[in-house]
Amino acid sequence: MSESSGTAIRLPDAAADLLREVPTGLWIGSGPCPSSDGSTFDVLNPATGGSLATVANATVDDAVAAVDAAAAAADEWAATPPRTRGEILRASFETITRRREDFALLMTLEMGKTLDESRGEVAYGAEFFRWFSEEAARINGRVTTAPSGNGEIVVTKEPVGICLAVTPWNFPLAMGTRKIGPALAAGCTMVVKPSEDTPLTTLLLAKVMSEAGLPPGVLSVIPTMRAPEVVAAVMADERLRKVSFTGSTQVGRKLLEQAAGHVLRTSMELGGNAPFIVFDDADLDAAVDGAIAAKMRNGGEACTAANRILVQNSVREEFTAKLTERIAATEVGPGWEPGSLLGPIINARQRERIADLVDDAASDGAVLHTGGSILPGPGFFYQPTVLDQIPAGAAILREEIFGPVAAITGFDTEDEAIALANGTEFGLASYFYSTDLARVQRVSRRIQAGMVGVNRGVISDPAAPFGGIKQSGLGSEGGSEGIQEYLNTKYVALPPIPTPDTP
Template sequence: MPAAFDDLLATVPLGAWINGRSRPASSGATFDVRNPATGDVLAAVADSTVDDVTAAIDTANAVADEWAATPPRVRADVLRRAFDLVTERRDQFALLITLEMGKPVAESLGEVTYGAEFLRWFSEEAVRINGRVTTAPSGNGQIVVTKEPVGLCLAVTPWNFPLAMGTRKIGPALAAGCTMIVKPSEDTPLTMLLLAKTFADAGLPAGVLSVLPTMNAVDVVDSLMHHPTMRKVSFTGSTQVGKILLAQASDQVLRTSMELGGNAPFLVFDDADLDAAVDGAVAAKMRNGGEACTAANRILVQNSVREEFTSRLAARIGAMDVGPGWEEGTAVGPIVNDRQRERIAALVDEAAGNGARVRTGGASLDGPGSFYAPTVIDNIPAGSAILTEEIFGPVAAVVGFETEDDGVALANSTDYGLASYFYATDIARIQRVARRIQAGMVGVNRGVISDPAAPFGGIKQSGLGSEGGSEGIGEYLDTKYVALPPSV
């Protein structure tokens, strides 16, 4: 464990964050947060209950009208100060992310930069909320359209990007004038708690943002979503859980933003620059150790270049150093917990047992810690679970195809449609394939596509709504039409 962690931990609030301060759970209970690289306990965090939900909602509602009426420039200034503080504290946030979640420090620093940028972006969007005034075509008055904050929002965030998935939801909510309660993943609550404190240091009024870590997500989230003053839920996680939340949201007709599972195709056509395609595949597959909803899940390669591409990819991935994220030279850290590692191993073992070829890796690594070897597997039989389920780990599954039509059909042969990627050089092919791919986001000759200034979201069973871009703040605004009489 890095020596700096003890000093860092002293700055992290370990209670539920309610009314601008850290407080024990109402029950007094705590739960342990563990380091996936060692299995050691990092800290004991307040285990929030339904009673804490009531306290968080009461404080949010007490300040809701005042925050909604706060001038947009003032809200923008709070977000900008939060951006500055997160940037200033980037080393602390990065180390905390690495210790909680496992990714190498270099990638954690990248997440801090990316996550902070949502705060800067939405500080700028806060002052650009607009409507319109037009004369009714009939001439009998004016049509006035305004945008207003939706009200109290719930954010349920995942463990794989514990800072960025928070700022991507909190930023637009606060910019729009909404109050928000965050339920972070039980695997990575420390980063979100430090972020809440950072917002307070930036001048965010007490009560506007609360954070409720808990091991009892089912009851806590259910209580939040069924509170009569809740207006919106934003969730990032699995499609299975998202469907449950959508059903719960229907009880009160809550606004929803759902960023759900993916099965991203990464297509390599025979006219691709193979050097660039291998680089892109490594980025799209191995960023965050493959633990990303945008990670390339199926590497689809035209048969005429498949063996050359796969050999190069296996050499690159097989050479990646595995270890604790804080050690110099580590390229791939641990899986977030043993349960996730066992699920990844089961997918690889099933495919290999049915005749797939493991080109490199293909096994869990000895502990301590939850490590899995960077893996490339090909010759995968159709129907294998590894081609239909989200791998969420450092495993590249390679499949061949014959023609462009075959490749596009394979790419679209999924219930999901979040991210997709393809490599080609022929401009006509690029235009055709980009148009035909069924996904909310398409990367052309690039393996990393996320950008705070661009809308992030999927189609089909990958979700509803968009985060980021100018679209992101619209998810937290209601449209109001005011019919004015003719001017006199």
């Protein structure tokens, strides 16, 4: 994309037909409906700044109606055989997979990522439905004889009940399926409040799941521009039993305060500040590949993105030169255009925040190797950027960048690297590169994070638990651990097994 472009950007030909198919009402009960007050809002395309669709704007009354629908369906869904629940998830997985291009284009249109990135998310997001369709039939309890011999201990697992999911804009499909999949597999009903930036993917998902046989009320979707009051209304409803949130730590704290009122089960996937450590014994070419994946995946708009790239000083100059060459060659443009490797930032507000972080670091003495500027419109584009020699205490090292900016700092010793990596209140993802097996074992244990990537820049896997420690959250999503977040444990004390009378 030319820095002086300023030319109109045309949507792909397939966009119009696809957008006509996507529901634009609230999805409550058996299908789409308008908001109770008739209000709507526009969903923008971040590559053009223009409107893609006009969507119903949920009110507090609509939120209560969604909980009503979830409550009406709850008992029957909880009693539905696990195999049946799993088959609906499996059918949804197959439809999403078959319609990969539709879901990919829709995400590219409303979120901005490239089509290749979107196709990758379709595969990743759909896999949560396949994974949890299998987990539904593997919800296990246990029966044991009490050690004292005075009876039987029976432990069963039951659905927690009605759940609320609040999902972010950066992975519109996967952040929904990662919560919806385990909830429905466990026998829970769910209300989803998607991001106002990217509600269309979740609405299409609800339609697909309905067509796959999901009963009315089991899943509701309530897009809204009034998130604080709408979410607060659902959280205050005594029928709600769990909330799952992915987003900022600041908002997560507020939800935890609200959850305390009814002692709700919570799953919180919050902010990150992932270190990406390159030791001097690393394969530098592999480390550069890994840094590109960890930093530039999804345009850097990911909670797992490498936020601080820590490179041992003896190899920092070489590593920085290699990384700069790769990032400087990244072609920027609308995600649907062939050759585009980096799409736009989600909105103008987020782009300004990225620019402020870069400008602040540069004014404090950081060295700018490439990029560092907002690109002219239309749309919300920002140059892929590499910064080096960032002074300690710079905001860009403390805050999530959530954009295509590689922030590099140096270190001399392993202990210094660990101290830098752990010197944050966050603890979600982390990465390091080393060919020394003893160092791999040491560093893996010493890093304070819920997830550690060793010699790899992509770690997310539906079969693995995803979650952080410290102020990066509570609980895990994905893996066999994921469904446990939606199950209560019940202990039944039975009397001793009677022995037959001896004749």
